[in-house]
Amino acid sequence: MTKLKGIIILGSSRSNGNTFKICQRLQEQTSYDLIDLKAKNISIYDYEHKNKDDDFLPLIKKIVAEYEVIIFATPIYWYSMSATLKIFFDRISDCLSIEKETGRKLKGKHMAMLSCGSDDEIFDGFTMPFIQSANYLGMNYIGDVHTWLEEDETISAEVAERLNAFAQKLP
Numbered sequence: 045m046t047k048l049k050g051i052i053i054l055g056s057s058r059s060n061g062n063t064f065k066i067c068q069r070l071q072e073q074t075s076y077d078l079i080d081l082k083a084k085n086i087s088i089y090d091y092e093h094k095n096k097d098d099d100f101l102p103l104i105k106k107i108v109a110e111y112e113v114i115i116f117a118t119p120i121y122w123y124s125m126s127a128t129l130k131i132f133f134d135r136i137s138d139c140l141s142i143e144k145e146t147g148r149k150l151k152g153k154h155m156a157m158l159s160c161g162s163d164d165e166i167f168d169g170f171t172m173p174f175i176q177s178a179n180y181l182g183m184n185y186i187g188d189v190h191t192w193l194e195e196d197e198t199i200s201a202e203v204a205e206r207l208n209a210f211a212q213k214l215p
């Protein structure tokens with residue numbers, strides 16, 4: 045069956061770090077494109093929208109125009125998604141005010157989440173902001189996968205298997 049076109053949005057403080065390496069493996073299985081938020085100039089949410097000319101609006105417009113599946117890939121930093129990714133989520137609020145047309149286009153798209161921590165441990169509640177944001181935006185939350193790297197470089201058989209199962213589930 046034809047797979048829908050997807051994008052991985054990487055929110056790590058290292059462009060070539062652990063989360064990126066996991067994303068690369070997922071790309072081999074999905075041929076999804078990848079956007080590195082660290083390479084973008086996206087500033088924190090501004091109630092006055094004085095930052096409307098930074099990289100956020102062109103990026104979100106491109107995403108809604110070109111992709112049906114959005115995978116948020118984040119390292120675990122202090123039990124939470126990275127600040128880089130959280131800023132991206134905060135800026136989605138622009139799509140509820142000055143960019144409503146783009147916000148409406150998120151509706152019906154698929155969201156998934158990939159986390160990369162230091163080991164197999166991920167605490168309850170980590171997925172909640174993704175699930176609830178998807179609900180709020182009318183997106184379909186497909187699921188998530190938790191990963192880690194051995195010695196900051198090796199993808200274990202367990203993680204490889206999880207990524208494989210996750211990729212199979214993607215629409």
Ligand SMILES: Cc1cc2nc3c(=O)[nH]c(=O)nc-3n(C[C@H](O)[C@H](O)[C@H](O)COP(=O)(O)O)c2cc1C
Pocket residue numbers: 056057058060061062063064119120121122123124160161162163165192193
């Ligand atoms: C600021 C910071 C906070 C972290 N907090 C956690 C944490 O709460 N739980 C965890 O499992 N790992 C934590 N780690 C480890 C990273 O999640 C782990 O090394 C991850 O693979 C790093 O991915 P990256 O190379 O994409 O940044 C933390 C790392 C940093 C730099």
